[in-house]
Amino acid sequence: MKQLTYPFSPEAVRELKVGDMVLITGKLFTGRDAVHKYLHDGNKSPVNLKNQIIYHCGPVTMKDKKTGKWTVTAAGPTTSIREEPYQWEVIRDHGIVGVIGKGGMGQKTLDACKEYGCVYLHAIGGAAQVLAEKIKSVDGLYLEEFGLPEAIWELTVEDFPVVVTMDAHGNSLHKEVENSSKEILKTVL
Amino acid sequence: MTKKVPAKRPASKILSKKTIKKPVPKKLDPKAQTIESLLELIRVTSTEIPDDVAKTLMKARSQEEQNTTASYAMNIIKDNIDLAKFKSQPLCQDTGTVIFFVYHPPGFFQNAFKELIKKAVVKATQKGYLRQNSVNSLTGENAGTNLGEGHPSIHFYEHNKKEVEIKLVLKGGGCENVSTQYSLPDTTLGAGRDLEGVRKVVIDAVYKAQGKGCGPGALGVCIGGDRADSAYNAKKQLLRKLDDKNTLPDLAKLEKEIVETCNKLGIGPMGFGGKTTLISCKMTHANRVPASFFVSISYMCWAFRRQGVVLDKKNTIKTWLY
Structure with missing residues (x-):
């Protein structure tokens, strides 16, 4: 089990390799479909994402009526491939060093990871409670107008469990499994 | 209250x-x-998680090799099931x-x-x-x-x-997005208008869902019907308990065969590679018009x-x- 601790950097994520099981401690910013399209369209990010990790997640959030404080009650990853058209540009223009999601991403993102020093970290899809437990505080909410699941949530996490499935050296576990299963598929069809 | x-x-x-x-x-x-x-x-x-699903998932968990990303995923899945119930949260x-x-x-x-x-x-x-x-x-x-x-x-x-x-x-949404419908014959897969053709397209759907549908997954399948009813009936198969047995011997056999074959693909939990790709396949059928032969597949994630x-x-x- 490896540790990835805030502040993050391209140098630190280049140390990570496909298959590494990693615990992240520090900051995460959620961002999914609406945010990626927004950033891709050239809009300025409401928060500086340089050397940050973006998390493909639309959390279930509750606001305390008395204190106005937010808590995240469920926070698993959403399918990342939907952001494939946008992700490489967001990595390039905003200096993101990590992308957390599920299902992996395509060649464009893999190339961007290699070129700019970024890594794709696979969280366990559907494990919304285990992952929400690792969120220690909600530090910010941006682009609320996209709806709460689609907004950017600034979170502090501790020992957030992920698996490196695309590293900064051009390796992708998703590609490997796809190729090996394809060979087996040929024999059973 | x-x-x-x-x-x-x-x-x-x-x-x-x-x-x-x-x-x-x-x-x-x-x-x-x-x-x-x-x-x-x-x-x-x-x-x-309903008892029948939990039981099947725990069996799958015990079958993955220790200290692999697949067993890591299954352990987190187990923790999540326990925690969600304890906290009464999604x-x-x-x-x-x-x-x-x-x-x-x-x-x-x-x-x-x-x-x-x-x-x-x-x-x-x-x-x-x-x-x-x-x-x-x-x-x-x-x-x-x-x-x-x-x-x-x-x-x-x-x-x-x-x-x-x-x-x-x-x-x-993740598992609904990989749910799909085929029209037989499917020449690229060499799938004809028979149960063998059905078997091929269902396995192809599981192959294509890899990584995206939060596996290990469970399938509901409908053979025939028009496009709309076929998709709906496939989804309704998800109401069946995982340990029940299809009353139609041909379908019972095919359900079993599809699960076994898909688990040979090595896609594994979350698509990390591993032994369990599919925990169940439940099939039904509906009459079709002679010109059409749809096979609909409703994919359900492990969080069934x-x-x-x-x-x-x-x-x-x-x-x-x-």
């Missing part, structure tokens, strides 16, 4: 045994009681399309019941059992209530029993949220169906 309805497997801190034996005597009017029962159904569906943040199947005696007032379902859905959303998850497809607006055109999805069936039975499936209740005369929950 929440103590009125007996919880399925109550966390000890919420309900003591004493509470179960002596329900709060406060009487709700029939409508309010129905809403309470529906709310409890939604809560349990969103926060607890297993997965995508609480999905909310699909009700209501089985009722003759003379039942469907429209009135629909309104009660909607009220329960709004309440469940406020309580965080459901995410604000329903978006207007034209405007992109999210009303935050889970109500809107076509949502929740409610299906009624008349049955010969005196009681009302309600089944609920919460179907997340399905529950059901029977209501008694007072609209309280009498029994849990899964």
